Amino acid sequence: MDNIKVFDFDNTLYHGESSIDLAFYLIRRNKRILLYVPSILINLAKYKMCIVDREKAEQEINDFLKIAVKDKYEAAEIVESFWAENIHRLDHNIIKRVNKDDVIITAGPDMLINAIKDKLGTDNIISSIIDPDKREMVYFNFGENKAKRYKEVYGDTPIDSFYTDSFNDKPLMKLANNVYIVEKGRLKKMTEQGKAKL
Helix, strand or coil, rough: CCCEECCCCCCEEEEECCHHHHHHHHHCCHHHHHHHHHHHHHHHHHHHCCCCCCCHHHHHHHHHHHHHHCCCHHHHHHHHHHHHHHHHHEEHHHHHHCCCCEEEEEEHHHHHHHHHHCCCCCCCCCEEECCCCCCCCCCCCCHHHHHHHHHHHHHHCEEEEEEEHHHHHHHHHHHHEEEEEEHHHHHHEHHHHHHCCC
């Protein structure tokens, strides 16, 4: 593959944080997990400020999954009904930029993203991996892990352009020739001067 583009998912191809939206969707269905609302809001704030502790976040996600989801069959039903309600939040203007050889890299869980793969323009998706039987995360594809996983899958294949909304993706930004910051569906190219500050 030459001159591939790499896309973040949340707030890039999707308006919002899909995993956070899924968590609140689960809470609406299951009032006994209301206790997790403060934790979700705190973690969202930490994410926005780029101060996420990956290991702690992973443990909190695993705790939440075990309480919020009964088994893999319920998980599949939840994902299907979530997308029935939220598919309109995909940004079709940005998705039009995605070619079949391009790559989408997200911290979101594989079960969530794979359910709409046919709408994203590529089958090349790297996401967090959830063990549906154990209801726990096997691989948290966040921060440094995104760049690590990209290299594992694509080796030294250069990234021509990377599209993201967040400086949590600095490790991937450093691998790209061009970086575009996506804000509410609008693209802003990061200058060489800006890249020097990464």
